[in-house]
Amino acid sequence: MQLPPSAHIHMIAICGTAMGSLAGMLCERGYRITGSDTHVYPPMSTLLENLGVEIREGFAADHLGSPDLVVVGNAVSRGNPEVEATLSRRLPYMSLPEVLRDFFIRDKRSVVATGTHGKTTTTALIAHLLTQGQLDPSFMVAGIPRNFPRSYHLGTGEFFAIEGDEYDSAFFAKFAKFFFYLPEILIINNIEFDHADIYEDLDEIKKAFRQLINLVPQNGLLLANSEDPVLAELLPASFAPVQTFGLAEGAYWRASEMNFTPEGVSFSLRCQEERIADFSLPMSGTYNVRNALAAIAVGLHVGLTPKQLCEGLRTFQGVKRRQEIVGQVGGITLIDDFAHHPTA
Numbered sequence: 001m002q003l004p005p006s007a008h009i010h011m012i013a014i015c016g017t018a019m020g021s022l023a024g025m026l027c028e029r030g031y032r033i034t035g036s037d038t039h040v041y042p043p044m045s046t047l048l049e050n051l052g053v054e055i056r057e058g059f060a061a062d063h064l065g066s067p068d069l070v071v072v073g074n075a076v077s078r079g080n081p082e083v084e085a086t087l088s089r090r091l092p093y094m095s096l097p098e099v100l101r102d103f104f105i106r107d108k109r110s111v112v113a114t115g116t117h118g119k120t121t122t123t124a125l126i127a128h129l130l131t132q133g134q135l136d137p138s139f140m141v142a143g144i145p146r147n148f149p150r151s152y153h154l155g156t157g158e159f160f161a162i163e164g165d166e167y168d169s170a171f172f173a174k175f176a177k178f179f180f181y182l183p184e185i186l187i188i189n190n191i192e193f194d195h196a197d198i199y200e201d202l203d204e205i206k207k208a209f210r211q212l213i214n215l216v217p218q219n220g221l222l223l224a225n226s227e228d229p230v231l232a233e234l235l236p237a238s239f240a241p242v243q244t245f246g247l248a249e250g251a252y253w254r255a256s257e258m259n260f261t262p263e264g265v266s267f268s269l270r271c272q273e274e275r276i277a278d279f280s281l282p283m284s285g286t287y288n289v290r291n292a293l294a295a296i297a298v299g300l301h302v303g304l305t306p307k308q309l310c311e312g313l314r315t316f317q318g319v320k321r322r323q324e325i326v327g328q329v330g331g332i333t334l335i336d337d338f339a340h341h342p343t344a
Contacts (some may be wrong), residue, residue, distance in 0.1 A: 001092070001102055003031065003068055010064050011035040012071030012082045014055060015044045021140055021152040022096055024072070027051045028154050036063045036082060056322075061085035068092065071099055077171045097180035100140070101164070108138060108160035110182045111298055114212065115189030115225070117323035118291045120185060120284075120338075123163040124148075124319050130159055130280070132312035133304040137161055137179045138173040143338075146317035151240055159302065166208055168198050176208050184220040185301065186212065186240075187294045191230040202230070209234055216240040222307060224253035224292050244294040247286060249273075255289050265289060269296060277306035280314050284323060
């Protein structure tokens with residue numbers, strides 16, 4: 001969809017994390033943005049107001065004005081006064097992932113991080129590594145990456161790193177957001193049953209990921225966790241080359257000789273068992289080692305050197321609410337973590 005730079009875009013349910021980030025990206029492109037939501041409070045309300053976004057509390061048909069496009073949040077359903085007015089007036093409307101694809105991703109090389117766990121951290125780490133490597137990527141992270149002032153960036157480089165969520169897109173697009181993101185490089189960290197309000201069982205989740213794998217072009221790349229048995233079933237669906245990553249022997253990219261300390265973890269990177277370089281990650285846990293392996297593999301694939309990636313990994317500060325150390329009192333360390341899933 002082509003819109004003039006001064007076009008008016010109205011966003012229904014603008015105060016969600018992803019919708020707020022999209023609003024900021026659209027503002028940077030010069031569009032006039034208005035929005036509405038039922039929960040308008042800081043920090044999102046402050047962020048949007050600082051961008052010049054006009055926000056209305058609650059939902060009402062007269063909030064729309066005369067927009068050139070309406071963006072409908074995925075939590076919005078039929079019966080919403082603004083949705084009903086949009087349909088009655090035959091206004092153009094799109095879901096958030098459609099806007100991301102058509103306005104920002106289509107002209108870039110898309111790097112999509114997916115999976116039940118780790119996709120936010122992996123996306124933030126990819127964005128950091130490519131930035132440290134002077135590639136100035138665009139990115140959108142569903143969290144607050146501590147290396148950046150905000151959760152999105154529109155760069156001058158050719159890459160766009162984005163978190164691919166399997167949750168549905170909108171009431172009129174009841175399928176996963178990640179189908180819209182045109183993955184050239186696809187990372188799948190793991191697959192478990194999740195989003196029971198959308199998917200009936202694990203088989204439905206597997207079907208969505210199998211379809212996603214089938215979207216990666218032959219000149220693309222699929223990076224897959226070598227230790228996930230569910231994911232292993234789906235890899236034959238790929239027409240793109242597949243490289244696995246993990247901690248066990250047999251992975252294409254493998255972390256060996258791991259050493260965990262209170263400051264994080266160090267490990268050696270091996271490619272088909274050939275030692276490449278030693279890395280230090282200032283984060284804890286084997287999950288984060290796997291996240292790092294995927295991000296390093298992306299960096300090497302796009303031409304960064306092991307030295308650049310070592311420095312980038314060493315300076316990664318993580319994402320807020322992902323193993324975030326809040327403070328230490330009386331010898332006790334308080335950690336805030338999103339913990340969105342029973343196995344997270």
